[in-house]
Amino acid sequence: METACNTADGRSIYVKLYSYPLKNYLGKVEGLVLVLEDVSELRKLENQVRRADKLSAVGELASGVAHEIRNPLGIIKAIAQTINGEIKNDDAKEGIGIIVQEVDRANSVIKNLLDFARPNIGNTKVHRLNSIMEDTIRITRKYAEQNRVEMVYEAVGEIFVQADKEKLQQAFVNVILNSVQAMPDGGSLNISVAEDERTAKVSFADNGTGIPPDRLEKVFEPFYTTKDMGTGLGLAITHRIIEEHKGYIEVESTVGKGTVVSIYLPSQPGEVENFEQENSHSG
Secondary structure (H helix, E strand, O other), X not given: OEXXXXXXXXXXXEEEEEEEEEEOOOOOEEEEEEEEEEOHHHHHHHHHHHXXXXXXXXXXXXXXXXXXXXXXXXXXXXXXXXXXXXXXXXXXXXXXXXXXXXXXXXXXXXXXXXXXXXXXXXXXXXXXHHHHHHHHHHXXXXXXHHOOEEEEEEEOOOOEEEEOHHHHHHHHHHHHHHHHHOOOOOEEEEEEEEEEOOEEEEEEEEOOOOOOHHHHXXXXXXXXXXXXXXXXXXXXXXXXXXHHOOOEEEEEEEOOOEEEEEEEEEEEOOOHHHHHHHHHHHO
């Protein structure tokens, strides 16, 4: 029998209950021995495998649909632009302009679909994870400030990962944007980078609105969104990118208190040669 329960420090864990009869020398049952086993890590791994399999299947479907739609959209746009050059009526021109604009918007969704279906991780190198995160914060800081969100960054030691730098940065940006949007009245976003036993951990902790338990498992599903604007593909793409880097993501959330997104990646010893090469290119 498995059940969920809360620990003394407020954590929610899954336990498996075993019961064994306690008999006397006559074989009569005089009691029970109860054994509780914490199976939280096992349940977590099972959920990660299930989620990865599901997203992989959806990705294959999305790729096929995206390619089938892209060609007719290209034809529609070409014809609309041709007509626009031949007509004089202003109202008709405005209508054609809307058609072209909506085709471009649909193509943008298709591009996101293809990014989700095949993250297209390029040639990976050993990079300083600290450096990637510092660049990400520099890119997103202005957006956070405009939304009255203070970003606090902390890194423990030099940490190296084998990564496609641009893709990994894209994943981090997606998480930061979602965290900022979860704090409509402003707040703080604490970002930390640490390493434990050859595993790098990047945490994003906000004090936003939080996510209800029934929605928590859906946040990485394609097209799942609670926003008025957006495709709901940002975190789905993030999940695929991290998966391609042989990592995984965990999300913990409390409604009214905030959300913590933790990304785990295999860390590297830190090959000085690649690191120096990276610095020489950036200089």
